[in-house]
Amino acid sequence: xxxxxxxxxxxxxxxxxxxxxxxxxxxxxxxxxxxxxxxxxxxxxxxxxxxxxxxxxxxxxxxxxxxxxxxxxxxxxxxxxxxxxxxxxxxxxxxxxxxxxxxxxxxxxxxxxxxxxxxxxxxxxxxxxxxxxxxxxxxxxxxxxxxxxxxxxxxxxxxxxxxxxxxxxxxxxxxxxxxxx
Amino acid sequence: xxxxxxxxxxxxxxxxxxxxxxxxxxxxxxxxxxxxxxxxxxxxxxxxxxxxxxxxxxxxxxxxxxxxxxxxxxxxxxxxxxxxxxxxxxxxxxxxxxxxxxxxxxxxxxxxxxxxxxxxxxxxxxxxxxxxxxxxxxxxxxxxxxxxxxxxxxxxxxxxxxxxxxxxxxxxx
Numbered sequence: 001x002x003x004x005x006x007x008x009x010x011x012x013x014x015x016x017x018x019x020x021x022x023x024x025x026x027x028x029x030x031x032x033x034x035x036x037x038x039x040x041x042x043x044x045x046x047x048x049x050x051x052x053x054x055x056x057x058x059x060x061x062x063x064x065x066x067x068x069x070x071x072x073x074x075x076x077x078x079x080x081x082x083x084x085x086x087x088x089x090x091x092x093x094x095x096x097x098x099x100x101x102x103x104x105x106x107x108x109x110x111x112x113x114x115x116x117x118x119x120x121x122x123x124x125x126x127x128x129x130x131x132x133x134x135x136x137x138x139x140x141x142x143x144x145x146x147x148x149x150x151x152x153x154x155x156x157x158x159x160x161x162x163x164x165x166x167x168x169x170x171x172x173x174x175x176x177x178x179x180x181x
Numbered sequence: 182x183x184x185x186x187x188x189x190x191x192x193x194x195x196x197x198x199x200x201x202x203x204x205x206x207x208x209x210x211x212x213x214x215x216x217x218x219x220x221x222x223x224x225x226x227x228x229x230x231x232x233x234x235x236x237x238x239x240x241x242x243x244x245x246x247x248x249x250x251x252x253x254x255x256x257x258x259x260x261x262x263x264x265x266x267x268x269x270x271x272x273x274x275x276x277x278x279x280x281x282x283x284x285x286x287x288x289x290x291x292x293x294x295x296x297x298x299x300x301x302x303x304x305x306x307x308x309x310x311x312x313x314x315x316x317x318x319x320x321x322x323x324x325x326x327x328x329x330x331x332x333x334x335x336x337x338x339x340x341x342x343x344x345x346x347x348x349x350x351x352x353x354x
Contacts, residue, residue: 014236016338018345021237022305026337034334042291049294050274052301056195056267057205059237064271076272080264084244087236088260091244092253098230105352111233113348116319117340119309120326126302129295139296146300157301158199161294168293169286176285 001038003071003078010063010082017087019111019118021059026121029128032066039066041132053161059083138175142168183251184258186216191243191262198239205239205263209246218250240264322347 001009013027025048032039039047044066051061060083067079101107133139146164149155155163190212198204206228213221224242227249231241240260247259281287313319326340 016341017235017237018341019232021239022309023337023341024237025302030337042295045298046278046291046294049298049301050278053199054267054270054274055197055199056264056270057198057237057239060240060264061267061271064268065275068272068275073272076268080268084236084240084260084264087234087241088244088256090234090236091231091241092248092256094234095230095245095248098233099226102226102229102233106349107233109348109350109352110345111348112319112351113322113344113346114341115309116313116322116348117326117344119306119313120323120330120344121337121340122302122306122309123327124330126299126306129299129302133295133299138292141296142293143296143300146297147303150300150304151307156199160301161297164297165290165293168297169289172285172289172292 001036001070003074006067006071006075007078007082010067010079011085013063014083015086017059017083019114021057023118023121024059024062026125028062028066029125038070041128043069045129049161052157053165138168138171141171184255187247187250187255187258188262190216191247191259192265194239194243195263196266205242209242212246216250219246223249318351 009031013024013031016027017023025044028039029041029044033041033044044062047062047065047069048058051058051065054061060080063079063083064076067075067077067082069075071078142164145167146160149160149163150157190208194205194208198208209224210221213219213224219227224246227242227245228238231238231245234241240263243259243263244256247256249255251258278287313323322344326344329335329340
């Protein structure tokens with residue numbers, strides 16, 4: 001894939017990034033894992049998790065990971081400028097006009113629908129990730145504890161990732177000997 | 182000079198905001214108090230506009246705030262400065278992961294990230310679902326979209342366009 005082509009793929013992704021940054025994962029899965037097979041499913045999930053634990057905008061972080069993986073530093077820069085291209089110009093050109101449309105009932109209606117589509121896409125991605133994972137005791141243990149931390153104890157994603165990745169690595173370390181036997 | 186201050190403030194946001202777009206908002210409130218580049222009222226409008234246009238809200242608001250403060254060049258400075266820390270960190274982390282990809286720690290770390298990501302995605306879905314759960318129309322639409330995916334896997338854009346159009350149609354009723 002050329003740098004130019006990569007730029008346009010990211011321009012397209014930026015343009016359909018509606019309803020918040022969350023849809024970035026399903027969209028990237030579709031573009032880079034399924035259609036183009038340039039990134040593996042596992043790599044994409046890793047980028048997603050790591051992007052959540054780094055500062056900055058998650059969608060931009062994932063894009064730069066993929067850009068870097070495919071074409072190094074230039075790839076990461078291309079991804080960065082590609083992903084913000086449409087969002088940037090839509091703000092610069094439309095911002096002054098959009099004030100008038102925020103309360104328009106059709107705009108509200110469309111955003112309502114987009115909001116439902118976003119939930120559907122995230123649910124589908126969750127299911128896909130679930131099905132593709134090797135679900136052993138370790139998986140269920142970490143999954144359940146992380147879910148409880150997020151939902152019951154209201155920990156932030158970054159706190160959850162930090163706590164449980166340390167815990168997970170420790171568990172792996174202690175069970176290492178048995179596994180390697 | 183204003184460009185330097187803009188670059189500094191938005192670089193800071195990029196470096197210290199964890200957890201996606203809305204995490205940048207407290208910083209933007211701080212800016213409105215510290216610099217009077219825009220008012221709190223204007224910020225509220227910016228956030229509303231930023232959530233309707235495509236792109237992550239955190240970046241859109243940066244573009245908007247830069248534009249408001251110092252015109253189109255200002256919006257470029259703000260947007261790029263906000264992403265610069267990520268750019269540097271992503272490259273560093275990628276290099277580290279590549280170098281140590283065969284080490285026990287990186288391998289088990291990546292294996293641990295899978296169940297955590299599952300939990301994260303599920304909690305995001307639940308968080309997004311909560312405000313919609315009482316909305317019967319939204320729940321029916323959600324079921325239809327999920328059932329459609331069983332037939333064949335489609336482009337995410339397909340779902341966004343279909344659901345958005347249905348939303349417009351509903352607003353006529």
